[in-house]
Amino acid sequence: MAQAKPKAEGQILDVRNLRIEAVTETGTRVTLVDDVSFDLNAGEVLGLIGESGAGKSTIGLSTLVYARTGCQITGGQILFHGRDLRGLNIKGRQSLRGVKVAYIAQSAAAAFNPAHTIFDQVSEVALQHGIMNRAQVRMDAIRLFRELELPNPDVFGGRYPHQVSGGQLQRAMAAMAMIAKPDLLVFDEPTTALDVTTQVEVLASFKKLIREHRTAALYITHDLAVVAQIADRIMVLRRGKMVEHGDATQILQRPEMDYTRMLVAERVAAEQSKFVEGHAEGDRPILEVKNAVAAYRGSIKVIDDVSINLRRGDTLAIVGESGSGKSTLARVIVGLLPREKGDILFDGTSLKPRLQDRSKDQLRRIQMIYQMPDVALNPRQTLLDVIGRPVQFYFGKGRAEVRARVEELLRQIDLPPEYITRRPHELSGGQKQRVCIARALAAQPDIIICDEVTSALDPLVAEEILRLLRRVQDETGVAFLFITHDLGTVRRIANKVAVMLKGKLVANGPTQQVFNPPFHPYTELLLSSVPEIRPDWLDEVLRRRRKAG
């Protein structure tokens, strides 16, 4: 397995039989982390991987001797340089946090105070604990900004958080974490909220930082391909328990446990799956968007001269980074945001720009599924209400017929008919998304617009949802407009793809054609930025880009 590691001497962290529990209001105890052990040496990176709720973040926070409200560290030891952190009093914890152990969170935008400059916030820990004086901190911060390849490192710190991009702010947070020269860094999904093209740069600067400072790091993520680039060892977690722990290459290439194998196989499939063939029927498009232009409150055009078309049985993926206008395009098509110019033809007739002016039948034939099933379902309604309403509303069916139809739809989405009386909070995330699909199907639509429907789900659950959508399409011939930022998803479901950049369409056509040379330069950048599970992928990309640029 793993090669021999320097024992004791370089050891920073040794976590033994860690156990963390949450106590609910009714007094029942829930075990969040159960008997997890690992150690970490200087310069070593341990990747923690698992689905949401696996306990990754809880473990990460425990190295700061912190547990979220309602949670408690109830067992085990957290040895930091051989001393158990659990014995520390408040003062001891204060001098540990941010100084010896630093935390880098998912959303830098939420971690920075908008009212202070970046430099003030980066230097705060070092100044507060009297580690350095202002001049020294300044020099160190500038050096860190330079190492992290931030633009104009000498003046970068003078800016406010809203004046820099998301990727830059995320790197500034790394500078904030590094300023007191901690022995241990905890990265908690630090690139998850970033666009793929930005993720590459941020990932590269994190890797460089860890390597140059020989800091030990815990890297928490749900993406195997990301952890493959940065971790020496990987621990796979599931429901608070360790599933597998080993050398990164071993976990990625020769996983031993079934669960790990499933995770790896899913990720590999995302990279290698063949392009989907279209099974579109007929030549006449069901939906044609012609040169659509739309803006919020008449200001900057959010979508500009966009034309797409969709036939029955087609799946057209709209890809692009955040702010590219892909969700706005969906809002324009359904009429939530009236278009300013251009035309939208639905089944040969022009759709009115405003939702309120369209006929009930037109509304029925275009349905939508959202990213967050939690807020897309009314928490006070049972599944009978949720799925039954469109049946009753569009087809005027009576109670018994509605109920029969809902049961049929539940079967179609692989949920037991008994669930008809359940409410959303009694379902898992994947089940909720299935219910949203059933609600859309209840209207018997011609088109379903899927807005990032798998992004909020764990990879294995997302895969099931995609499989369900494909089956639904085979059965009903419905066309999908699939909005996503995840190119792996595009490969697996879409026969056509449209690439958007700053509100404009830069490429549009069959997936096979758009995703193969000759590329549009932006498509190529997008494609090459999607992390691959090979550990040398990141270095390779950077080398290639340096050569090109």
Place this chain on the structure above:
Amino acid sequence: MKLFGSRITFVAAIGVLIVLACAGGAVFAPWIAPYDPNLPMGGRWDPPSPEHWLGLDQIGRDMFSRILYGGRISIGLALLATSLAFVVGIIAGFAGAVFGGWIDIALSRIADIILSIPILMSALIIISGFGTSTTVLVLTIGFLYAVLVFRVARAVAMNIAVLDYVEVARLRGEGLMWVILREILPNALPPLAAEFGLRFCFAFLFVAALSFLGLGVQPPEADWGSMVKESALAIPAGIAAPLYPAAAIALMTIGVNLVVDWLLSIYSRPQGENA
């Protein structure tokens, strides 16, 4: 025990008991009250005795019986005024949140103008203009409180109206009434129920305050506030008579607040943990 689908806490249970006791006393006053509340039967401010548990008032009427009957008026008026405030406030607030645009702007500015004058001042002006009948009292308090309820209802509905499930209903082509009554209202109920309790307390104290000033309930009818006023002269004499109706006011307010706190705590808890 469960209430609103949530386990009730010990403190909340005490609140519920207090509220039930006060309300029960008011509702069943004719059966519980040992004496006629308007019949003098002894000396001025006679101290408590086995016959008269809380003693007699300034013209020798049984204090305990008067508190029971006074509760009917105090609680009844407050309940009527609060209900009126909620019907008007919720309709206006939801309309503002859902329609947006000029309707929202107009309603909000009207609310700002009304609230720029202290509520007690507005109430005094209206009541001096229209006279001191109970109808005017209820309408005045109901109308003024509707403005406050409007703000809360609008804020609550605003938060719900932007959620995807409301958008789904709009995309489906649902009418405004469906969106308001079926999608928004059920999810706005817990915070509005808490607000109802709180508003009720204020309305209750407001009626008491107006009565204490002599603008509320007129003799021989008496609510708890006017009873405090009528007995106020006893304070310098070291007699406890005004404390009993005052204690009733305090008790009722505390009881309702305990229930409200608990309602707010279940509302702020994430969905799914209510079980």
